[in-house]
Amino acid sequence: TYNFAVVIDDHLMKITHVFRGEDHLSNTPKQIMIYNAFGWIPPEFMHIPLILGSDRTPLSKRHGATSVEFFRERGILSAALMNYLALLGWSVGEEEVFIIKEKLKDFNPSDISNKGVVFDPQKLEWINGKHLRSLDLEDLLNEFTQWLKHVGKPVPEQDKDYVLQVLKICREKVNTMEQLYEFSNPFFNDHVEYDQEYIDKYLKLECSREVLIKSIEVLNKLQNWSVDSVETAVRKIATMKIASKSKTFQIIRGAVTGKLVTPGLFETIATLGKRNSLQRLSHTIEFLNKLR
Numbered sequence: 001t002y003n004f005a006v007v008i009d010d011h012l013m014k015i016t017h018v019f020r021g022e023d024h025l026s027n028t029p030k031q032i033m034i035y036n037a038f039g040w041i042p043p044e045f046m047h048i049p050l051i052l053g054s055d056r057t058p059l060s061k062r063h064g065a066t067s068v069e070f071f072r073e074r075g076i077l078s079a080a081l082m083n084y085l086a087l088l089g090w091s092v093g094e095e096e097v098f099i100i101k102e103k104l105k106d107f108n109p110s111d112i113s114n115k116g117v118v119f120d121p122q123k124l125e126w127i128n129g130k131h132l133r134s135l136d137l138e139d140l141l142n143e144f145t146q147w148l149k150h151v152g153k154p155v156p157e158q159d160k161d162y163v164l165q166v167l168k169i170c171r172e173k174v175n176t177m178e179q180l181y182e183f184s185n186p187f188f189n190d191h192v193e194y195d196q197e198y199i200d201k202y203l204k205l206e207c208s209r210e211v212l213i214k215s216i217e218v219l220n221k222l223q224n225w226s227v228d229s230v231e232t233a234v235r236k237i238a239t240m241k242i243a244s245k246s247k248t249f250q251i252i253r254g255a256v257t258g259k260l261v262t263p264g265l266f267e268t269i270a271t272l273g274k275r276n277s278l279q280r281l282s283h284t285i286e287f288l289n290k291l292r
Contacts, residue, residue: 003027007034015043019109022047023058046109049116051088059119071124075147075177080128087127088117097130129175137164140171147177156188163188165271169263186257187272192280194287198254207243209288211251214240216281225274231266255284 010018025047035042051059071081082100086092091111092103135143141164148155156163166187167180174180186192194203202208218233234252238245253265256277262268269277 003030004034007031007038007040010043011035011038011040017044017046019046019048021050023050046112048089048112049114052116052118054118056116056118072147073151073178075180076124076128077131077143077177080131081124083131084124084127088119089113097127097134125175132175132177132180133171137168140167144177144180148181153181154188158188162271169267169271173261173263183263186259186262192256192258192283194254194258194284195260198250198258198260199291202247202251202254202260203284203288204291205243205247205251207247208251209285210242211237211248212255212281212285212288214242215252215255216278216285219269219274219281220278222274225270227266227270230270234266234269252281256280 028045028047032042053059053062068081072078079099083098086098086100086103087096089112090107091113092098092106132140141160144167145155156166166184170180170184170187174183214237215234218237219230222229222233234249237252238248242248243251249265250260253262253268254260256269256272257280263271272280
């Protein structure tokens with residue numbers, strides 16, 4: 001029934017070329033016979049190797065998500081997904097990251113691979129990160145806003161220039177919109193939620209209170225709130241030998257973001273601004289008092 005119906009359908013739609021997976025190879029002779037029986041000219045058929053899962057069997061739901069919607073919800077850009085899919089079955093030279101529309105003029109069916117290729121989610125994520133970081137900031141903001149609305153997350157209400165600066169420093173360490181949301185969230189949320197790892201490893205240290213107090217003292221005196229000025233001030237706190245440099249930096253980092261993995265510490269504090277940074281440091285001292 002399938003073979004009969006598809007021939008009728010393709011003929012009525014005046015299909016001239018059929019590109020499909022090699023799993024349909026066995027259907028092709030049957031369909032050609034039906035075309036001939038009707039006295040119709042068969043289309044050109046091309047059978048493409050299948051995309052495989054990690055076990056080298058045809059990619060399916062049991063290998064994980066395979067729908068476009070899943071990748072959209074994760075925050076994979078459409079340009080990156082098209083880029084990666086092109087790499088899987090098409091010889092496009094040594095270049096791995098590209099805009100698909102720029103490559104179409106060079107497309108030739110003979111360049112399509114004749115071997116099955118394994119789908120690698122990590123490679124897709126890496127390519128997506130490259131696309132994400134190459135976007136103009138305005139375009140990134142537009143993509144980010146559309147993704148937030150699509151997945152039902154709140155859109156930042158802060159000043160546009162502030163949002164652009166946050167995205168600029170956050171996108172350097174992420175590969176998907178989902179990761180960008182998690183990474184940037186502390187900048188858009190006035191209420192800092194401290195990761196338990198930060199509390200256990202740094203905030204509970206005997207030296208943490210003094211580090212926070214000195215941080216407020218030193219940063220409050222800053223007149224020029226630039227990245228360079230903030231860096232000088234934070235390094236000055238580290239030279240006070242209250243704690244090691246790494247511990248000092250992590251105590252301050254967690255105090256202003258609640259997390260231990262963030263954009264650069266100096267860029268983070270500079271972007272948050274003086275008022276916001278000092279408020280968060282003070283709030284962390286209050287939180288520490290309750291812990292003890």
